[in-house]
Amino acid sequence: MRLRDIKYQEDYRSGYDSIVEAFFRPSLAQAEAYWRAVGYFSSSALESFGAPLGEFIKNGGHIRLITSVELSHNDLEAIRNGIPKQDICAQRLEQIIETDFADGVGDGTARLIRLLGLGRLEIQIAVPKTGTGIYHEKIGLFFDGEDYVAFTGSSNESRNAFENNRECVDVYPSWISTVRAPRKRQHFEDLWEDNDKGVDVYSFPDAARQQLIRACGEWEAGHRQRKHQEKQNKWRHQDDALDEFLAAERGILNMATGTGKTRTSLKILRALYERDSIDTVIVSTDGNDLLDQWYAELLNVRKDIGAKVFRHYKSSREVEGFLLKPKSAILLVSRQPLASALRQLPAELGQRTLLIHDEVHGLGSPANRNRLDGMSDNIRFRLGLSATPEREYDDEGNAFLSTHIGPELMRFELDDAIRREILAPFDYFPLPYELTAEDRQRVRDVYKRQAARAAAGNPMSDEEVWIEIARVYKTSRAKLPIFDSFIRENQHLLERCIVFVETKEYGDEVLEIIHKYRSDFHTYFSGEESETLKRFARGELECLITCHRVSEGIDIRSLNSVILFSSARARLETIQRMGRCLRTDPDNPEKIANIVDFIRQSDEGGEQNADEERAEWLINLSMVRAGETISGN
Numbered sequence: 001m002r003l004r005d006i007k008y009q010e011d012y013r014s015g016y017d018s019i020v021e022a023f024f025r026p027s028l029a030q031a032e033a034y035w036r037a038v039g040y041f042s043s044s045a046l047e048s049f050g051a052p053l054g055e056f057i058k059n060g061g062h063i064r065l066i067t068s069v070e071l072s073h074n075d076l077e078a079i080r081n082g083i084p085k086q087d088i089c090a091q092r093l094e095q096i097i098e099t100d101f102a103d104g105v106g107d108g109t110a111r112l113i114r115l116l117g118l119g120r121l122e123i124q125i126a127v128p129k130t131g132t133g134i135y136h137e138k139i140g141l142f143f144d145g146e147d148y149v150a151f152t153g154s155s156n157e158s159r160n161a162f163e164n165n166r167e168c169v170d171v172y173p174s175w176i177s178t179v180r181a182p183r184k185r186q187h188f189e190d191l192w193e194d195n196d197k198g199v200d201v202y203s204f205p206d207a208a209r210q211q212l213i214r215a216c217g218e219w220e221a222g223h224r225q226r227k228h229q230e231k232q233n234k235w236r237h238q239d240d241a242l243d244e245f246l247a248a249e250r251g252i253l254n255m256a257t258g259t260g261k262t263r264t265s266l267k268i269l270r271a272l273y274e275r276d277s278i279d280t281v282i283v284s285t286d287g288n289d290l291l292d293q294w295y296a297e298l299l300n301v302r303k304d305i306g307a308k309v310f311r312h313y314k315s316s317r318e319v320e321g322f323l324l325k326p327k328s329a330i331l332l333v334s335r336q337p338l339a340s341a342l343r344q345l346p347a348e349l350g351q352r353t354l355l356i357h358d359e360v361h362g363l364g365s366p367a368n369r370n371r372l373d374g375m376s377d378n379i380r381f382r383l384g385l386s387a388t389p390e391r392e393y394d395d396e397g398n399a400f401l402s403t404h405i406g407p408e409l410m411r412f413e414l415d416d417a418i419r420r421e422i423l424a425p426f427d428y429f430p431l432p433y434e435l436t437a438e439d440r441q442r443v444r445d446v447y448k449r450q451a452a453r454a455a456a457g458n459p460m461s462d463e464e465v466w467i468e469i470a471r472v473y474k475t476s477r478a479k480l481p482i483f484d485s486f487i488r489e490n491q492h493l494l495e496r497c498i499v500f501v502e503t504k505e506y507g508d509e510v511l512e513i514i515h516k517y518r519s520d521f522h523t524y525f526s527g528e529e530s531e532t533l534k535r536f537a538r539g540e541l542e543c544l545i546t547c548h549r550v551s552e553g554i555d556i557r558s559l560n561s562v563i564l565f566s567s568a569r570a571r572l573e574t575i576q577r578m579g580r581c582l583r584t585d586p587d588n589p590e591k592i593a594n595i596v597d598f599i600r601q602s603d604e605g606g607e608q609n610a611d612e613e614r615a616e617w618l619i620n621l622s623m624v625r626a627g628e629t630i631s632g633n
Contacts (some may be wrong), residue, residue, distance in 0.1 A: 003030050003144040004175060011153075012169045019169055023151075029055035033143040035188050037066040037126070039136050053111055063112075063121045066191055066201070068135035069093055071127065089125050090205040097211045113216035116209060123204035126191060135199050139188050148174045150184035234420050237412045238264045242271060245383060250406035252360060252384035256414045257579025258423050261385040262294070265356050266301055268383060273305045278354045278381060280345075281307070281330040284338045285358035288314055289533065291332060294358070298330055312337050335368060342375040350378030357405060360384040361572055364397025376404050387579060388572040414575065414582070414621060421626045423582040426593035428622035429493075430615045431486055433478045434601050442472045466569065473611075474502035474566040477509070479598045483565075484513045486596070491517050493561045493594050499545045500577050502566040507545045510565060514543060521545065557585040561594040569610045571617070578618075595622070 012023045028034065034056065053061075069092045071079075079085050115121035126135035142149045150172040172181040187196075194201040241253050241264045255261045272278045283294055291313050298309050310322035313334040319341050322331045326349055333341055345353065355376055357363050363372075363384070376382055384405040417423040435443075446468045450460045487494065494517060501507040504525045514521055521543035524532045536544045537556045547566075559581040567574055581593040595618065599611045608616075 001030055003027065003142060003147050003149055003173070006030065008149065008171050008173055010171060012171070014167045019167065023169055023171070025055075027142040027149060028053060028061070029059075031056060031061060031142040031144055032059065033062050033064075035064040035139075035141045035143075035192075037135070037137055037139045037188065037191065039068060039138070057111065057115065061120070063115065064188075064192060065121060065123045066126050066135070066188075067123065068126050069096065085127065085200060086202045089127055089202055090208060093125065093205060093208040094211060097208060097215060110216050113212050117213045123209075124192060125202045125204060126196075126199045127202070128199050129197075137187075137191075139184055139191075141185055141188060146174075148181065148185065150174070150177070150181045152184060234422060235260065237410070237416075238267060241410050241412075242267050244409040246271060248406065248409055249380060250382040251409035252386065252401065252405055252407065254408050254411040254413070255385070255387060256412060256417045256423065257387045257576065258583045259412055259417045260422075261358070261387070262297055265358075265383055265385055266297060269301060269354060269356075270304060272354055272381060278352050279327045280349055280353040281356070282338075282341065282345075282353065283330065283332050283356045283358065284335055286335050286362050287359075290358065291334060294332055298332060302330065312341070335363070336371070339371040339375055342372070342379070345378070347378045351380045353379050354381040354383065355379045357382075357384045358386075360386045360401055360405065361388050363404070364400045366397075369397070369400045372404060373400070382406055388575050414579075415624045418582075418621075418624045419626060422584070423579075424584050424591045424593045425625050426578070426582060426595050426622055428615075428618050429486070429490075429594065429596045430599045430619070431479070431482050431596065432599050432601050433476065433482050435473075435476060436478045439472055439476045439478065443469055446472070470569060471502065473600055475506045476600075479565060480509055480513065482598070483510070483563075484516075487513065487517060493563070493596060494518055494521075494543050495560060496539075496558050496581075497543045497561040497563060498559060498577075498580060499543065499563040500566050501545060501547060503547065506565065507547070511545055514545070518542060556580065557583045558587065559583065559593075560591070561596065563596040565598060567597065567611070567614060571614070574614060574618075 006026050009017070009022075012019050017023070069089055071088065071092060075088045075092060079088055112121060116123070128135060138153055140151045151169050152172075153168050153170050172184060174181040174185075190196045191199065191201060237255070238260050241255070245251060245253070245268050253261060253264060255264065269278075269281060283298065285291060285294065291311075295309070295311060301307075302309050305328075307328045307330050308325075309330045309332065310318040311332050312319045312322075313332070319331065319333065319337055322329055323341065323344050326345060331341060342355075362368070382405045384401065414423065418425050446465060449468075450465055453460050494514060499507075499510060499514070501510055504523070507523060507525065511521070511523065520541055522532050522536070522541050522545070524536075524544050524546040532541070532544070535541050539558065562578050562581045564574070564577060578593075578595050581595070585591045597611075597615065597618065599615045600609060602609045602612060
């Protein structure tokens with residue numbers, strides 16, 4: 001792409017256009033040189049001038065900057081008494097740097113000053129020949145080979161002007177404007193060569209240059225220290241969790257998605273090895289994607305502790321190899337074969353073993369209880385990890401988790417993580433819908449089957465009834481036209497988006513709607529290649545339609561939106577799914593995620609249903625923003 005490929009407007013007006021986003025950033029991304037006259041020299045001018053420079057700097061761009069200083073009455077008197085104007089300007093610049101830059105600089109200013117040190121930024125100082133006022137002409141040019149774009153007007157180069165002033169940029173591409181563009185270029189060149197009739201132009205003094213570079217270096221050193229302290233403070237719950245576990249030796253960490261459950265467990269693992277308390281580690285969870293992520297983490301750990309990593313999931317079958325030499329070994333195993341490994345592990349070795357269960361809410365199922373009952377009794381260190389460890393409506397499952405692993409040791413939830421800027425805040429879009437006549441008939445059919453089964457002596461459990469009715473709600477076609485209407489007006493929500501549906505068939509109907517608004521999407525249902533998920537993570541796909549496979553443990557930080565056609569009564573699934581897009585994104589520090597949800601309306605006068613309860617909870621959670629006080633934290 002070149003400057004010619006940008007569809008420039010004739011002008012850009014603040015309030016109607018974002019001057020930075022619509023004009024400066026696209027131009028700088030394609031330019032190889034940038035000339036700019038900025039008016040008054042100050043830290044805020046350099047900050048906003050430097051803020052949009054990211055791609056330009058990566059591309060090796062070079063900058064010419066003309067700025068000005070305002071001379072005082074005493075300065076003018078000194079000039080009349082014979083002191084050279086250039087010397088007075090140099091003194092004024094040093095005073096400005098000493099005072100205006102004393103409290104530090106922003107990232108944009110620091111970026112510019114680094115370019116100054118690298119010789120990729122040239123600065124000249126323009127002062128009116130009369131000595132009064134400041135040079136205040138507004139000219140800029142972007143260059144791309146023989147092509148260039150000139151512009152005039154616009155904001156003064158300050159943060160306030162960019163964001164708050166009512167300003168206008170007039171734009172003159174050289175391939176379109178054959179008179180105005182060359183004229184503006186000539187104006188700048190006359191200034192730069194000190195051929196302008198109205199101003200004197202001086203090179204930026206070396207003393208001021210060194211003073212600026214030194215101020216930037218001091219700021220960056222302090223900035224790094226502050227960032228390190230903020231980071232340590234932000235993640236202190238991990239150290240709290242480490243201390244809790246080392247004291248208790250077994251238990252569950254209830255930590256919100258994205259707050260570092262894996263990292264915390266690895267801290268615990270390393271601490272136990274450093275204390276010479278363990279020789280063996282067993283890590284178990286469900287889902288090949290999550291197991292693969294664990295494998296990558298454990299390969300890094302093995303270098304530190306000198307242990308060999310064995311795998312037993314997918315095509316890897318290494319339990320027997322692990323059992324032949326379990327000392328100084330780590331076994332990564334899916335849930336089903338875990339019982340065999342625990343059964344054959346020597347009892348004396350169990351006292352020097354750390355057992356880690358990730359996503360423990362799945363561990364309490366009846367099948368796992370039958371397989372694993374009593375299997376961890378000989379294991380001294382037992383750690384459970386989950387954002388949602390408690391199994392709703394399952395007292396037996398919860399009791400098993402407590403027995404097999406231990407009690408909940410700490411809780412660090414979504415609102416805590418948002419306040420500490422570990423997770424992004426989010427906007428919530430609850431879309432109300434009412435059941436169709438077909439939906440109501442499907443619900444009546446469930447109750448008919450319940451009655452028939454009871455009459456036949458094979459009654460349905462309450463859970464079976466709830467599941468079948470919930471399936472009706474999750475696949476209600478009443479949601480589809482509401483979604484179509486909503487997304488037509490909010491198409492940006494499909495960018496970096498995952499859509500959760502209940503069935504492939506329902507997903508196909510959602511797909512037809514999405515296809516009307518964008519083509520870079522894909523389905524990701526059971527049995528499909530995980531390469532689709534990798535393509536989405538790489539940004540090759542913008543929208544993914546799925547049932548459940550990316551609900552747990554997948555870290556795609558650029559994800560912006562989650563659309564919930566299918567939501568369970570229990571909060572567990574909702575937390576897992578929305579947690580995918582609450583990850584902060586280093587490339588988008590101001591990220592605010594989006595959650596789109598469908599809320600079934602209760603009959604008038606009826607009790608609040610599960611959807612309405614969820615909406616109330618998420619509305620309150622969406623109000624949480626960074627920096628709010630956390631009681632006791």
